[in-house]
Amino acid sequence: MYLKNFKLFKQKRDLKLAKRKLLSKKKLKNKRKLEYSEYVLRKTNQTISLVFNESKRTWMPTNLSYLLNCSKSVFHIEKISKPIPNNNGYFKVPAHFSIIDNPKESYNFIKNLLGSLINESYTKIYIDYNDCVKIDLSAQSLLDIILKDVIAYFNYRKRSHLIEASKVVEINGINFNSEEVEKLLHSVGSVAIHSNRHTSYPEIIPYPLCIHSRDQNINKIKLEEQKELDTTKLVDYVLSCLGRLNRKLTTDRIEDLSTVIGEILINAEEHSTTKYRFSIGYFHEFEGEEHYGVFRLTILNFGQTIYEKFKDDNCPNKDVVEKMEKLSKQYTAKKLFKGREFEEESLWTLYALQEGVTSVAPESYKKRGNGSIRFIESFFNIKGKMKEKEEVSRMVILSGNTNITFDGSYNIVDKEIHSDNFKMMTFNDSGNIEDKPDNKFVKHVDQYFPGTIISAKILFNDDDFRSKGQ
Incomplete structure (x- = not known):
């Protein structure tokens, strides 16, 4: 009886040790895989930095990482995370979108949009130009540079086996009611950059x-x-x-x-x-x-x-x-x-x-x-x-x-x-x-x-x- 119990105990112990060893090997394999990924990214000049964001490590393009970690920036991770707008993913571009002439409203718009993207508050994001009648190239280029990095970040997570894919599945610009705004967006702005749908105007x-x-x-x-x-x-x-x-x-x-x-x-x-x-x-x-x-x-x-x-x-x-x-x-x-x-x-x-x-x-x-x-x-x-x-x-x-x-x-x-x-x-x-x-x-x-x-x-x-x- 004692011998039988001892054999059963030994089998359970060996099974436990085997599982632990297997788990350690898996962790080691994942660690090596991560280290190799870092090495490949450095060698291929994909300038991506590793940042820590609350409970998970995520790959982040360099410029986006800088904006989120710069304490003075209006785009600092703590500033864009509180509060997240309750708007079902619809973000209205200001009537005059300019970080020079209308900085407070324009920065707040970009900040709220970025916060919702980084925190993955909505699966679908809509950038609504319905009210926008005047647009500065500097404000739109700042927005597009940020969006370019965010999209690159999401695409990397989608391809990676180490990090879960983003919950955000769609980012779209809608309601281009101003002809001036529409021409800029379709020739050098968001539509031309992110959708690869460049429109030529004489x-x-x-x-x-x-x-x-x-x-x-x-x-x-x-x-x-x-x-x-x-x-x-x-x-x-x-x-x-x-x-x-x-x-x-x-x-x-x-x-x-x-x-x-x-x-x-x-x-x-x-x-x-x-x-x-x-x-x-x-x-x-x-x-x-x-x-x-x-x-x-x-x-x-x-x-x-x-x-x-x-x-x-x-x-x-x-x-x-x-x-x-x-x-x-x-x-x-x-x-x-x-x-x-x-x-x-x-x-x-x-x-x-x-x-x-x-x-x-x-x-x-x-x-x-x-x-x-x-x-x-x-x-x-x-x-x-x-x-x-x-x-x-x-x-x-x-x-x-x-x-x-x-x-x-x-x-x-x-x-x-x-x-x-x-x-x-x-x-x-x-x-x-x-x-x-x-x-x-x-x-x-x-x-x-x-x-x-x-x-x-x-x-x-x-x-x-x-x-x-x-």
């Missing part, structure tokens, strides 16, 4: 979303070649838009345009924490009493803001930082900082835009600046003139909590410093950076943009059309 010249990742394994020669290709592509696009208006640039103007565009692109790339830069363009031609076109261009990155880059203890250009700190002391002594209306961040961001100012080490580039002023000057020089003063053309730089807007109200001035000529943009009548800028054009904004975005909307005019008296 009066529209699109510049599709260009995404470039600065792979650390690529040598400098290849990076330079890529920059040259992207610069040439963007310059050719500008020339095509001007060509619609019978406008031609001189060789010197084209060379200048190539230089400033190349400078802006490489700056967006170098200063991106995630090592990505994005650019997108949209040109709309109009004919009537006057023949003109509205040119739009957005260039952006995610990561440290301009201010944070210089404020960082590891900023390699200590000379520029010392000058900024000295300038801050002068502003403090003069009591020019006025609460949130005008802070040190706005001052440093403005200072950083001046020609010759850069956060890279001075030995790396001689007289290297970020090119922002020359970029603005080049586009405003080729925009042409209307019969009346037009209020369309402007260029906006958003970085962190700073908004800097150039519309031609203040001119760019030339300054001679130590026998070198520099372009300065101070937004005041004195042309002196030590004097407070006009807070209508250099201002603090409540909504923090987690990176830097340059948004241009320039009116190009057909001078030949006007000169013929038509």
Whole structure:
């Protein structure tokens, strides 16, 4: 009897040990499978990072991961998760969708949409443009970049055997009631990007979303070649838009345009924490009493803001930082900082835009600046003139909590410093950076943009059309 019981006990024990061993092998196999997946993703340059989100580990594309983990971002995981809108998956785009002119409503819309997607609150998501009559390229491109990463994240989970598939099975844009909105979405926006249903319009010249990742394994020669290709592509696009208006640039103007565009692109790339830069363009031609076109261009990155880059203890250009700190002391002594209306961040961001100012080490580039002023000057020089003063053309730089807007109200001035000529943009009548800028054009904004975005909307005019008296 005892022997029989002992044998039964031994069988149960052996079975238990066998199950435990099998479970351990399975765990080890899954662990190795996960490690191998990470290795393959790194080797194939699929820049995906591992983040921890509450009770599960999920694969997340780099830029989306940054937005969700940046504590100041309005898209931080804790901010987008409370509360989740109770709307059955229908998200209405604001009447004026713009992170520049209508930031609070526009950011809230993107935040609520992203929160519902990440938390998988609804199986079907509908982005409703029924009320939207005016749309900015910068806001739509930000939304589309986020959606692109979310879709990539869901698709990865669908293919993976390690992570459960997303509950979200459909994301759709609906009710394009505005012709302007519909054309933008179908030529360079969501429909063209995510549904691959690009529509051509005779009066529209699109510049599709260009995404470039600065792979650390690529040598400098290849990076330079890529920059040259992207610069040439963007310059050719500008020339095509001007060509619609019978406008031609001189060789010197084209060379200048190539230089400033190349400078802006490489700056967006170098200063991106995630090592990505994005650019997108949209040109709309109009004919009537006057023949003109509205040119739009957005260039952006995610990561440290301009201010944070210089404020960082590891900023390699200590000379520029010392000058900024000295300038801050002068502003403090003069009591020019006025609460949130005008802070040190706005001052440093403005200072950083001046020609010759850069956060890279001075030995790396001689007289290297970020090119922002020359970029603005080049586009405003080729925009042409209307019969009346037009209020369309402007260029906006958003970085962190700073908004800097150039519309031609203040001119760019030339300054001679130590026998070198520099372009300065101070937004005041004195042309002196030590004097407070006009807070209508250099201002603090409540909504923090987690990176830097340059948004241009320039009116190009057909001078030949006007000169013929038509």
